[in-house]
Amino acid sequence: MSPATPDHTIPTPGDHLRHGDRLARLERVWANGPGLVGQLTAVNHSTVSMRVIVTGFAFLLVGGLLSMFMRLQLAWPGLQVLDPQRYAQFVTMHGTTMMFLFAVPIMGGFAMYLVPKMIGARDLPFPRLSSFGYWCYLFGGLFLYSSFIFGSVPDTGWFMYTPLSDSTYSPGKGADFWLIGVTFAEIAAVVSAVEVIAAVLITRAPGMDLRRMPLFVWAMLVTAFMIAFGFPPLILASILLEIQRAFDFAFFEVARGGDPLLWQHLFWLFGHPEVYIIFLPAAGVVSMVVSTFARRPMVGYTWIVLALVATGFLSFGLWVHHMFAVGIPLLALAFFSAASMMVAIPTGIQIFAWLATLWAGKPWLRVPMLYIIGFFVVFVCGGLTGVMLAFVPFNWQVHDTHFVVAHLHYVLIGGLMFPLFAGLYYWLPLASGRMPSESLSRSGFWLVFIGFNLAFLPMHLTGMVGMPRRVDSYAMELGVHWLNLLSTAAGFVMAVGVVAILIDVALCFVLGRRGVENPWQAGTLEWAVPSPVPTYNFASVPQIESRYPLWDNPEVVAATRRTDGLLGEAHDDRRELLGTGIQSGRPEQVIRVSTSTWLPILAAFTIAILLAGFISSQYWLSILMLVPLIGLFLHWAWTTGDRHAPAELEVAPGLRLPTQAAARNAPGWWALVVTLLIDGSLFASLVFAYFYLWLNAPVWPAVGATVMAWRPALVALAPLVLPLLAAWLGPVALAAGRLRTAIAWQVVAVVGGAVYLGLHLPALWAAVGAPQVHAYASVVWTLAGFHAVHILVAMLIGGFTAMRIRCGYVDGVRRLESRIAAAFWRYTVGIGVVTWAVLHLFPRWA
Amino acid sequence: MSRLRGMTLTRMCAPYALWALHFLAIYSLQGLACARQLGRERVAGLEIMTWTMWGLTAVILAAIAWQAWRAGQIRRALLASDDAGRADHARRLFMVVLCLLGAAISALGVVFTASPLAMLQTCA
Numbered sequence: 001m002s003p004a005t006p007d008h009t010i011p012t013p014g015d016h017l018r019h020g021d022r023l024a025r026l027e028r029v030w031a032n033g034p035g036l037v038g039q040l041t042a043v044n045h046s047t048v049s050m051r052v053i054v055t056g057f058a059f060l061l062v063g064g065l066l067s068m069f070m071r072l073q074l075a076w077p078g079l080q081v082l083d084p085q086r087y088a089q090f091v092t093m094h095g096t097t098m099m100f101l102f103a104v105p106i107m108g109g110f111a112m113y114l115v116p117k118m119i120g121a122r123d124l125p126f127p128r129l130s131s132f133g134y135w136c137y138l139f140g141g142l143f144l145y146s147s148f149i150f151g152s153v154p155d156t157g158w159f160m161y162t163p164l165s166d167s168t169y170s171p172g173k174g175a176d177f178w179l180i181g182v183t184f185a186e187i188a189a190v191v192s193a194v195e196v197i198a199a200v201l202i203t204r205a206p207g208m209d210l211r212r213m214p215l216f217v218w219a220m221l222v223t224a225f226m227i228a229f230g231f232p233p234l235i236l237a238s239i240l241l242e243i244q245r246a247f248d249f250a251f252f253e254v255a256r257g258g259d260p261l262l263w264q265h266l267f268w269l270f271g272h273p274e275v276y277i278i279f280l281p282a283a284g285v286v287s288m289v290v291s292t293f294a295r296r297p298m299v300g301y302t303w304i305v306l307a308l309v310a311t312g313f314l315s316f317g318l319w320v321h322h323m324f325a326v327g328i329p330l331l332a333l334a335f336f337s338a339a340s341m342m343v344a345i346p347t348g349i350q351i352f353a354w355l356a357t358l359w360a361g362k363p364w365l366r367v368p369m370l371y372i373i374g375f376f377v378v379f380v381c382g383g384l385t386g387v388m389l390a391f392v393p394f395n396w397q398v399h400d401t402h403f404v405v406a407h408l409h410y411v412l413i414g415g416l417m418f419p420l421f422a423g424l425y426y427w428l429p430l431a432s433g434r435m436p437s438e439s440l441s442r443s444g445f446w447l448v449f450i451g452f453n454l455a456f457l458p459m460h461l462t463g464m465v466g467m468p469r470r471v472d473s474y475a476m477e478l479g480v481h482w483l484n485l486l487s488t489a490a491g492f493v494m495a496v497g498v499v500a501i502l503i504d505v506a507l508c509f510v511l512g513r514r515g516v517e518n519p520w521q522a523g524t525l526e527w528a529v530p531s532p533v534p535t536y537n538f539a540s541v542p543q544i545e546s547r548y549p550l551w552d553n554p555e556v557v558a559a560t561r562r563t564d565g566l567l568g569e570a571h572d573d574r575r576e577l578l579g580t581g582i583q584s585g586r587p588e589q590v591i592r593v594s595t596s597t598w599l600p601i602l603a604a605f606t607i608a609i610l611l612a613g614f615i616s617s618q619y620w621l622s623i624l625m626l627v628p629l630i631g632l633f634l635h636w637a638w639t640t641g642d643r644h645a646p647a648e649l650e651v652a653p654g655l656r657l658p659t660q661a662a663a664r665n666a667p668g669w670w671a672l673v674v675t676l677l678i679d680g681s682l683f684a685s686l687v688f689a690y691f692y693l694w695l696n697a698p699v700w701p702a703v704g705a706t707v708m709a710w711r712p713a714l715v716a717l718a719p720l721v722l723p724l725l726a727a728w729l730g731p732v733a734l735a736a737g738r739l740r741t742a743i744a745w746q747v748v749a750v751v752g753g754a755v756y757l758g759l760h761l762p763a764l765w766a767a768v769g770a771p772q773v774h775a776y777a778s779v780v781w782t783l784a785g786f787h788a789v790h791i792l793v794a795m796l797i798g799g800f801t802a803m804r805i806r807c808g809y810v811d812g813v814r815r816l817e818s819r820i821a822a823a824f825w826r827y828t829v830g831i832g833v834v835t836w837a838v839l840h841l842f843p844r845w846a
Numbered sequence: 847m848s849r850l851r852g853m854t855l856t857r858m859c860a861p862y863a864l865w866a867l868h869f870l871a872i873y874s875l876q877g878l879a880c881a882r883q884l885g886r887e888r889v890a891g892l893e894i895m896t897w898t899m900w901g902l903t904a905v906i907l908a909a910i911a912w913q914a915w916r917a918g919q920i921r922r923a924l925l926a927s928d929d930a931g932r933a934d935h936a937r938r939l940f941m942v943v944l945c946l947l948g949a950a951i952s953a954l955g956v957v958f959t960a961s962p963l964a965m966l967q968t969c970a
């Protein structure tokens with residue numbers, strides 16, 4: 001699009017005069033509103049991510065509090081701190097909080113804060129979406145904890161195994177609180193994945209091609225893809241179990257042809273990658289801190305990228321190692337055992353690269369580095385016990401004992417908490433503009449480090465002796481009471497340490513010594529941002545030529561603060577980002593993003609009411625809430641485009657770029673691609689569930705159900721040709737400027753979808769009957785329903801696009817929305833055909 | 847030149863995708879063999895299913911090798927071309943190296959995953 005990128009940092013004559021005006025304008029355009037309203041409506045990435053981080057730490061404290069009670073209970077055999085039921089509730093809530101409300105979101109928060117700054121962008125490409133994610137996370141967490149108020153706290157473990165969690169064995173509402181609350185909060189994780197992938201692919205600073213991306217950004221990119229593939233299985237499992245609990249479907253119920261192990265498969269299909277979803281961002285933090293404190297570029301940059309990508313893939317092949325004791329054939333276990341050992345290789349590569357960097361550099365032992373050393377020690381121990389656990393016979397020996405509790409905390413706390421605190425102290429001067437107190441922060445570290453090891457090291461022993469996990473007490477005869485007392489006491493030391501750290505950090509924001517900018521003399525772009533951090537990050541979008549621009553060309557800092565570079569001028573008072581090529585990092589487009597708005601919080605709140613209605617079985621309320629919800633989302637979508645946006649803008653003297661609606665790599669397009677990846681993973685998990693149930697069912701289709709006759713099945717499929725045609729010819733018409741025809745094609749697609757639903761669902765009903773009869777009917781209806789929802793959404797998008805063309809938002813040049821509608825239809829038809837084949841062809845053959 | 851362009855993110859990830867495919871396939875096949883008695887007859891001393899899984903492993907390894915070979919070709923072309931020093935050039939080389947290393951790791955992964963086949967019966 002552009003010729004060889006010209007150098008825009010040279011001021012044109014007279015420009016310096018306008019600098020003040022331009023800065024003031026940037027300030028105004030990017031500012032959050034004043035007061036509380038401003039806070040509630042803010043969408044800027046710095047603001048939103050700060051909230052995510054604070055909320056994450058709040059949940060850490062709550063989850064930690066629960067663990068203190070558990071530790072008290074375990075301090076001595078036969079104590080009565082928590083009765084068995086409470087203990088089960090606390091284990092469940094502690095595990096759930098730590099995994100879903102602390103570990104994943106807080107890393108998302110770090111990414112949200114750092115990624116745009118590291119890649120030289122002004123904001124994330126979908127600010128409203130990030131804000132929406134935050135509210136979902138907050139409301140989801142509160143929803144889960146409201147179970148304490150209603151006296152039905154989930155108590156079946158953070159893994160919610162069926163049949164323990166089904167309505168027979170968990171009759172109350174506890175499990176529903178878990179399923180709904182956690183799924184609600186997970187929207188945030190999924191949203192952050194979309195956000196990060198799009199940001200990293202298309203909004204990197206000019207010149208930051210793939211081999212110059214900071215390692216934290218690489219780590220987050222891989223993590224985001226892992227979330228996109230890994231969370232859907234869990235979301236699906238939660239939905240299936242909730243449907244079973246609420247509407248009496250039969251996925252996991254043996255008596256009606258279901259299989260409880262299906263839950264475990266879906267759960268661990270998410271659950272193992274989850275460990276790496278937590279670890280990879282932490283590894284990214286380690287890479288950043290290590291190279292800064294070794295004061296030299298990372299040794300083996302390529303190897304680390306390789307390790308990140310390889311871990312991302314390999315970790316999906318390990319899930320069954322959590323199921324070694326459920327009676328799966330040995331050969332299958334061995335595949336997973338082998339893969340589990342294999343994944344140690346990329347992790348080892350990273351560790352060697354870090355050590356080599358420290359070795360080759362002149363390490364500087366400040367607080368962030370202390371945590372890195374803590375990380376090395378603790379994480380390596382956790383890794384070693386992990387390798388032990390990957391051996392099937394040893395696993396059988398210590399399964400469900402405190403040995404596993406020790407391993408898990410060594411990995412999680414070593415692999416997540418230590419790097420997290422390293423990162424916290426490392427980037428604190430950036431976020432606060434001040435320095436934390438060295439003595440307090442050192443004490444915090446030692447309290448945590450010593451407390452942690454004394455608390456969890458003994459558990460290896462208690463576990464091997466046979467102290468069971470998830471059980472509220474143990475026998476005196478086991479002879480582990482002194483060790484447990486030690487664990488409990490040390491647990492409190494650690495808790496004091498964590499609280500001290502958080503106080504230290506909070507104090508730093510008010511009392512800290514005003515720091516110099518870039519106190520660690522780091523080399524990456526986030527440190528070019530002035531302090532206090534302006535909401536737009538960079539006055540001009542930086543251009544870079546190396547991996548550590550601040551080391552290799554300190555000029556960059558000054559250039560980003562002048563307003564005569566890229567996008568220094570805010571056009572039309574709109575917030576603008578610069579879009580660049582995916583691999584090359586060449587300027588490609590101007591991306592206009594939203595300003596503060598009520599939409600995200602309103603949408604999340606509406607969902608919260610909808611879910612409250614659902615859990616209290618006030619279904620009318622839930623259905624009623626769909627109206628404002630759809631309204632809000634339509635309004636949201638409607639306000640994305642800009643009818644008056646010029647098709648091209650001047651980004652810097654002599655450089656004109658298209659705005660996103662007319663650009664090929666528009667963020668909306670990538671949002672769609674990533675969303676479809678996520679959705680595709682959800683769909684694949686559902687198809688997996690179908691085949692898994694089939695594999696374990698004696699008869700298929702179930703007694704009483706028949707396979708639909710050929711004729712109605714084929715007739716039902718036929719109307720799907722219409723949307724396919726429309727998806728192909730609609731955009732062609734639009735590109736040729738024939739707006740009427742383009743609108744007509746949208747209508748044709750909508751009609752095709754409606755006819756499909758009208759024909760398929762009744763015919764299916766006649767053949768299969770009610771979904772409650774049998775797991776077969778349950779899964780058939782879920783597949784059909786899944787597809788039906790897609791058709792409905794596609795129809796909505798089609799109608800919307802038709803309106804947009806009519807109102808002049810979409811035309812022959814600004815084609816983005818028509819491309820999105822067409823792609824969504826193609827996808828919907830695609831999964832429709834697969835669904836159709838699974839429902840109508842497979843049973844004839846099976 | 848077109849050959850140089852061929853180095854994409856997708857290609858970079860292809861070896862791992864092949865590893866994943868292999869993993870998924872042998873895990874599913876094993877399930878089918880045990881739950882549905884698929885391919886349990888013995889031929890030349892091994893169950894048909896074991897042969898199938900070995901065959902699949904060989905095919906996947908060949909595919910990974912092919913990916914690596916392609917990447918090697920691109921690398922050679924890059925090294926021979928005279929725009930060394932340009933940003934594009936360095937970036938492509940970076941991706942080629944990643945692809946080659948990825949192929950090595952994936953091949954190792956496939957071998958690792960398949961190795962139990964040599965030691966265990968299909969449904970022990």
Ligand code: HEM
Pocket residue numbers: 064067068070071091094095096098099102103158405408409412413416417455468469470471491494495
């Ligand atoms: C002050 C620090 C902590 C203490 C004292 C602590 C203590 C405990 C205890 C006593 C249990 C229950 C063991 C049982 O009865 O089976 C437990 C379970 C668990 N903890 Fe922690 N924990 C701490 C921090 C964390 C952190 C930071 C995470 C994750 C990021 C975490 C994740 C988990 C999980 C997932 C479980 C459930 C394990 C299971 O499946 O049984 N914990 N923890």
Ligand SMILES: [Cu+2]
Pocket residue numbers: 271272275318319321322
């Ligand atoms: Cu695992």
